[in-house]
Amino acid sequence: MRLKDKVAIITGAGSGQGKAAAKLFAKEGAKVVIAEWNEEQGKQVEEEIKEEGLEAIFIQTDVSDEVKVKSLVDQVMDRYGQIDILFNNAGIGFSSKSKYTMASLLKTPFDDWNKVLNINLNSVYLMSKYVLPVMIDQNRGSIINNSSLNGILGVKGADAYSAAKGGVVALTRVMAVDYGKHNVRVNCICPGAIDTPMIAEVLQNKDIANNYASGPLRRVGQPEEIAYAALFLGSDESSYITGLIMPVDGGWSAQ
Numbered sequence: 001m002r003l004k005d006k007v008a009i010i011t012g013a014g015s016g017q018g019k020a021a022a023k024l025f026a027k028e029g030a031k032v033v034i035a036e037w038n039e040e041q042g043k044q045v046e047e048e049i050k051e052e053g054l055e056a057i058f059i060q061t062d063v064s065d066e067v068k069v070k071s072l073v074d075q076v077m078d079r080y081g082q083i084d085i086l087f088n089n090a091g092i093g094f095s096s097k098s099k100y101t102m103a104s105l106l107k108t109p110f111d112d113w114n115k116v117l118n119i120n121l122n123s124v125y126l127m128s129k130y131v132l133p134v135m136i137d138q139n140r141g142s143i144i145n146n147s148s149l150n151g152i153l154g155v156k157g158a159d160a161y162s163a164a165k166g167g168v169v170a171l172t173r174v175m176a177v178d179y180g181k182h183n184v185r186v187n188c189i190c191p192g193a194i195d196t197p198m199i200a201e202v203l204q205n206k207d208i209a210n211n212y213a214s215g216p217l218r219r220v221g222q223p224e225e226i227a228y229a230a231l232f233l234g235s236d237e238s239s240y241i242t243g244l245i246m247p248v249d250g251g252w253s254a255q
């Protein structure tokens, strides 16, 4: 029960890493808020957690929409009166390439650039803007941002995505510096290639899959391996850690 009595909002918890974190956090005693824009997936995760006799609630949210984010935070406060953990996990990547261009800068239309930044970076700003006042009032809180190796390395092929994830890294550091005095910790995970629907199609390509699996641990990661990192950063076990940019990448960035 590493998160006993804590209330945790997890964005994008209807799939992949967010879903794995929702299940793990609930198992560790948290009341989990599934903030997800896909209603079917969000409800499904809520049901799966409740079937285990654990606590979760799905609140449909588009984390890039200020009105919806404010409403989410209001609903969580009405229900629980506290927010201990915010896992800013929601994002779009290669699985959305039919909708938004995932390419180098010269091939990225401005409209797509703006949309990818809106969902992957502005969402972190918006969620934090409405959750931070609660955490400051409580004089406690842990915010975990999900960035990417694209945020710290020059990974080719999705420049708007990389710019957004680099922004998440910078925002993590400055938030940690600004709000540490209120006992609010802000840390960032940079996953390597993780086996979720986001990269499922890309992994069909054997060359890319082999390349993703060529890091020191010789495999792609599983969503639960990110969830455990988030669990540590969300729990009081990491009480003296803030401003950390933590690759969880099978050693890829160490090469």
Ligand SMILES: NC(=O)c1ccc[n+]([C@@H]2O[C@H](COP(=O)([O-])OP(=O)(O)OC[C@H]3O[C@@H](n4cnc5c(N)ncnc54)[C@H](O)[C@@H]3O)[C@@H](O)[C@H]2O)c1
Pocket (backbone or CB within 6 Å): 011, 012, 013, 014, 015, 016, 017, 018, 035, 036, 037, 038, 041, 061, 062, 063, 064, 089, 090, 091, 092, 093, 095, 119, 123, 146, 147, 148, 149, 190, 191, 192, 193, 194, 195, 196, 197, 198, 199
């Ligand atoms: N899978 C990887 O290899 C990988 C690597 C590095 C970083 N990441 C990052 O990890 C995070 C989680 O991705 P994943 O791999 O679990 O992918 P995923 O596609 O399985 O899950 C992402 C979830 O976010 C939700 N979402 C997207 N935009 C949203 C919005 N505006 N409002 C609410 N919900 C929204 C989706 O509906 C989906 O349920 C993302 O931020 C992603 O960029 C993924």
